[in-house]
Amino acid sequence: MLSTVLTAVPADSDWINFDVAALAQNFWSATFDGLTFGAIYALVALGYTLVYGVLNLINFAHSEVFIMGCYAVFFTLSFLGFGPSAPNLSFGAILINIILALIAAIVASAVTAFLVERLAYRPLRKRNAPRLVYLITAIGASFVIQYLIFLWRGPLPEPALTMFIPTPIFEVFGTIIDSQQIVIVVAAVIMMVLVDQFIRRSRTGRGIRAVAQDPDTATLMGVNKEKIIVTTFIIGGILAGAAALFYVMKIPSGVQYNGGFILGIKAFAAAVLGGIGNVRGALLGGLLLGLIGNYGQILLGSSQWTDVVAFVVLVLVLLIRPQGILGTSLGRSKA
Amino acid sequence: MGAHSEKVPVPEEVPVPAHGSHKPAIEIVESLDVDEAVAEAAAPERDIDVAVGDDLVEVKNLTIKFGGLVALDNVSFTIRRGEILGLIGPNGAGKTTCFNAMTGVYKPTSGQVLLEGRQLNGMKQHKITRAGLARTFQNIRLFGEMTALENVVVGLDARHKTSVVGALLRLPRHQREEKSSIERGMALLEFVGIAEHAGALARNLSYGSQRRLEIARALATDPKLLCLDEPAAGFNPAEKEDLMALIRTIRDDGYTVLLIEHDMKLVMGVTDRIVVLEFGKKIADDVPHVIREDPKVVSAYLGEPEDDFA
Amino acid sequence: MSTTDGPTPLPGAKASQAAADRQSKKGGAGTSADATHKKGLFGAWSEKWQAMPRQKQWLYLIVVVLIAYALPVINPPILSTEPGNDFPLALFSMAVYALVAVGLNIVIGYAGLLDLGYIAFFAVGSYTAAMLTSPDSPFVKIPYLWTIPLAIVVAMCVGVILGIPTLRLRGDYLAIVTLGFGEIIRILATLIPAMKGQVGFQNVGRPPGEGADGIPIFANSNGTPWYWLTLTILIIVLFLAGNLERSRVGRSWIAIREDEDAAETMGVPTFKYKVWAFALGAGVGGMSGALFAGQVGFVNNQKFDIVTSILFVAAVVLGGVGNKVGAVFGGALVAYIPLRFTAIAEYKYLIFGIALMLIMIYRPKGLIPARQRLLAYGQQAYQRVRETSAKKSAVVTEKEV
Numbered sequence A: 001m002l003s004t005v006l007t008a009v010p011a012d013s014d015w016i017n018f019d020v021a022a023l024a025q026n027f028w029s030a031t032f033d034g035l036t037f038g039a040i041y042a043l044v045a046l047g048y049t050l051v052y053g054v055l056n057l058i059n060f061a062h063s064e065v066f067i068m069g070c071y072a073v074f075f076t077l078s079f080l081g082f083g084p085s086a087p088n089l090s091f092g093a094i095l096i097n098i099i100l101a102l103i104a105a106i107v108a109s110a111v112t113a114f115l116v117e118r119l120a121y122r123p124l125r126k127r128n129a130p131r132l133v134y135l136i137t138a139i140g141a142s143f144v145i146q147y148l149i150f151l152w153r154g155p156l157p158e159p160a161l162t163m164f165i166p167t168p169i170f171e172v173f174g175t176i177i178d179s180q181q182i183v184i185v186v187a188a189v190i191m192m193v194l195v196d197q198f199i200r201r202s203r204t205g206r207g208i209r210a211v212a213q214d215p216d217t218a219t220l221m222g223v224n225k226e227k228i229i230v231t232t233f234i235i236g237g238i239l240a241g242a243a244a245l246f247y248v249m250k251i252p253s254g255v256q257y258n259g260g261f262i263l264g265i266k267a268f269a270a271a272v273l274g275g276i277g278n279v280r281g282a283l284l285g286g287l288l289l290g291l292i293g294n295y296g297q298i299l300l301g302s303s304q305w306t307d308v309v310a311f312v313v314l315v316l317v318l319l320i321r322p323q324g325i326l327g328t329s330l331g332r333s334k335a
Numbered sequence B: 001m002g003a004h005s006e007k008v009p010v011p012e013e014v015p016v017p018a019h020g021s022h023k024p025a026i027e028i029v030e031s032l033d034v035d036e037a038v039a040e041a042a043a044p045e046r047d048i049d050v051a052v053g054d055d056l057v058e059v060k061n062l063t064i065k066f067g068g069l070v071a072l073d074n075v076s077f078t079i080r081r082g083e084i085l086g087l088i089g090p091n092g093a094g095k096t097t098c099f100n101a102m103t104g105v106y107k108p109t110s111g112q113v114l115l116e117g118r119q120l121n122g123m124k125q126h127k128i129t130r131a132g133l134a135r136t137f138q139n140i141r142l143f144g145e146m147t148a149l150e151n152v153v154v155g156l157d158a159r160h161k162t163s164v165v166g167a168l169l170r171l172p173r174h175q176r177e178e179k180s181s182i183e184r185g186m187a188l189l190e191f192v193g194i195a196e197h198a199g200a201l202a203r204n205l206s207y208g209s210q211r212r213l214e215i216a217r218a219l220a221t222d223p224k225l226l227c228l229d230e231p232a233a234g235f236n237p238a239e240k241e242d243l244m245a246l247i248r249t250i251r252d253d254g255y256t257v258l259l260i261e262h263d264m265k266l267v268m269g270v271t272d273r274i275v276v277l278e279f280g281k282k283i284a285d286d287v288p289h290v291i292r293e294d295p296k297v298v299s300a301y302l303g304e305p306e307d308d309f310a
Numbered sequence C: 001m002s003t004t005d006g007p008t009p010l011p012g013a014k015a016s017q018a019a020a021d022r023q024s025k026k027g028g029a030g031t032s033a034d035a036t037h038k039k040g041l042f043g044a045w046s047e048k049w050q051a052m053p054r055q056k057q058w059l060y061l062i063v064v065v066l067i068a069y070a071l072p073v074i075n076p077p078i079l080s081t082e083p084g085n086d087f088p089l090a091l092f093s094m095a096v097y098a099l100v101a102v103g104l105n106i107v108i109g110y111a112g113l114l115d116l117g118y119i120a121f122f123a124v125g126s127y128t129a130a131m132l133t134s135p136d137s138p139f140v141k142i143p144y145l146w147t148i149p150l151a152i153v154v155a156m157c158v159g160v161i162l163g164i165p166t167l168r169l170r171g172d173y174l175a176i177v178t179l180g181f182g183e184i185i186r187i188l189a190t191l192i193p194a195m196k197g198q199v200g201f202q203n204v205g206r207p208p209g210e211g212a213d214g215i216p217i218f219a220n221s222n223g224t225p226w227y228w229l230t231l232t233i234l235i236i237v238l239f240l241a242g243n244l245e246r247s248r249v250g251r252s253w254i255a256i257r258e259d260e261d262a263a264e265t266m267g268v269p270t271f272k273y274k275v276w277a278f279a280l281g282a283g284v285g286g287m288s289g290a291l292f293a294g295q296v297g298f299v300n301n302q303k304f305d306i307v308t309s310i311l312f313v314a315a316v317v318l319g320g321v322g323n324k325v326g327a328v329f330g331g332a333l334v335a336y337i338p339l340r341f342t343a344i345a346e347y348k349y350l351i352f353g354i355a356l357m358l359i360m361i362y363r364p365k366g367l368i369p370a371r372q373r374l375l376a377y378g379q380q381a382y383q384r385v386r387e388t389s390a391k392k393s394a395v396v397t398e399k400e401v
């Protein structure tokens, strides 16, 4: 029956056409743009990876942690007089405004992350609930945040908000790299390196690693597990806040009540691609996914394909190398 | 959390004055003849009249590494049909790891496990169970939201052949299997002495009953080799004695048993032969009274003078 | 040798036996142990229900089913969703949600697999029905009723394709992959020209038959026949789900949900049964989608958003994870509330989102905390256990007195 259906597909519906010429033509611009998106994915992916490390759970509400940051950026900059057209301000003034927005975003996201941990996760930990319950509660929390925003702001995206006009900086392979791309990639990579060093060197970082490896032993060794968990959520929130700023910078009209959702799935796919639980894996996975998504989009001819491509990548990674590129073996069972 | 799965919570024991006679189990399955061995009723098709004493399981040069840690180092031993083999060693010696390697939970770094000459490594865990290796867990892992009887029937299902479609449409084979599994399940529960809790949720059972239920569930898969991982952990001496009697009965009914147990005195009493592990290496393999005298074992296991064995 | 003189009960075991015995005086040994845990209104009901003889149960069931069939005709004043919404159509909607919840309950409730993109299977079913019956579609056309089994098959195939890479891994991966899939299916419907994006498919087929006035019996605006059709299917599905529950399949699912590693060690082919749960769930989802497409008569990419998927999860959780009667109740409730109380319809996502969290935190067994029965002939067996326990405890009390 199925085969009759498949053969009955009319011939003119060749809905996938690979536009290789377009990709060849735009290869380098797609690459640089993909890296910019990748840096944003990586920042959000790190939040998934960190929480996964300590709790062994996907924090489904992390996409809402991110979107709260986006709204904070939007409100701060609107308040400061930014609008759809670029502001007529000096470089220094723009910088100060953006930093203010960044602080607002970080605070908003970190507070959301903290509240999610407090309201959705901690009560369950106290009861020692099964995994399924955590996942359902987290998705519930995500849903509630999304619809609170919906009821408040309505279904439409917020008006566009331009922070600055990207200016060309230099040219590589005949492609111009602009200031926006540089700001995003450089800032994101610096933040990720800082987080990586923090986890490697600081006392709290050691605590995070200890809890990630063996929560029970860590507790016995005097690590305050609850504090570590909260700290991890907050770090994830801070990174999501930063990602929110860059996201709004890149996509000025992308602030919408459900805007975090797809980005969250892409970021998670990035985390899995790099190896979930692995900080450097999140960076690698993010950048790779950004590239793959952009190439796919140009090859297939619609921006919506990036979402499909990200999803297919996720499934393929799970099928072929579920532990990700840098990850160690998952799914090890214990008796 | 995480990879650690939840444990079945142990309900508090209700202290109650001792009562009643010593009569163990009440008649529940009507069709069961009192004089019939219960384990036989539980596994009627089982062939008990096999030669006792030939090799049943062969563990050959088994090595397991966790990163840098060598949990098992080139361990070899055989388990003979119809015996109770003790596996002992200090904490962290690798006993549970050995079970896990045999039952397919861990893939050995090198080495083999053979059941009646058939290689088990690389087989899926459920296939190993069907091949005839059943186990209990050191930290009890029952299906908490299922009743005791249902837990045992999950074990019996390992021998059932009903397909999903068969179950969906309640085909005759399904009905036959269901009927017999209730009977056999009850017989097994009776055998381990918890038949009257058949309808209680596993998580609500007392600690001792949970341990016994684990044994019943493992027996239900109709194993050739029954692996018990510290089945008497947390028991008081009297309870331990009872459990050892049960294990002896299981052996007398034709099963082969591999037993991990810390209590030396107990192991000496119940086993036919003992393998001793220390830091993942086998340091001794002999009958109990030889093990008792072995200075290596004494120093490894106790780090104390010999008179502890008295 | 004889084993009847084998083990003697341990002192500890004796204590707990006595405890159980004391409970059994209040009616039923084992079952009361968990029932006394947390009962609530529905818990008490379900306990009473279990204690009833078979014939009486059947009698009650028949009465309930008859009332369910009669509902669109009676249109009871307080229950009715009118004037805001047509009551028979509301009933159809409730029945579809109930069917969805029963299917999803197989996945989430029995096997413990969190499927957040169930809407995708619903969509697959809807598109199967639409593309094979609507005149807007270039495909071959088949009678509508044939699309229902076909929708099941197609959805099951999609379920297997999606399940195989993810079901080998930990449960969270399944959750996020299904979540992604639920969103992707909508994007695909937009991107693939054959699926006609927002334009969609008009005039989806319907079951045959016309009234005296030439109007089709299964007209889009006539909810009653659609409701009856769905209710009939729902009853069949409930019956089959019950069969699965009381078999090695249901036991394997619950064992996987409780402790997957232990289940595997006890000889349960866990992967196989997880794929089965996922595929059967998908099949029911596909069937619901085909019914929905038929009644609405129009399918496009706007109808399948991921939030509806979360509502489906809420329906299962509300009724009680693992409990098929609860799922019917939960599904019907999730559909009913926004239709009946139109003033709060706008807030339905928020309400059910909060309900999802609160229930999981404070009442993880849902509104109807009943336990599934996993043995085909268990009732007789447990009855006998109870009787003998009661007899024994009577002897014990005599002795104590």
Ligand SMILES: Nc1ncnc2c1ncn2[C@@H]1O[C@H](COP(=O)(O)OP(=O)(O)OP(=O)(O)O)[C@@H](O)[C@H]1O
Pocket (backbone or CB within 6 Å): A334, B066, B069, B071, B089, B090, B091, B092, B093, B094, B095, B096, B097, B098, B138
């Ligand atoms: N999954 C694992 N990953 C890493 N190390 C492990 C793992 N399982 C066991 N080990 C290590 O292997 C060694 C042997 O452990 P095992 O549990 O086999 O000991 P045991 O003899 O059963 O001890 P006990 O008497 O305490 O039960 C221990 O050092 C343990 O920490």
Ligand SMILES: [Mg+2]
Pocket (backbone or CB within 6 Å): B095, B096, B097, B138
């Ligand atoms: Mg051990």
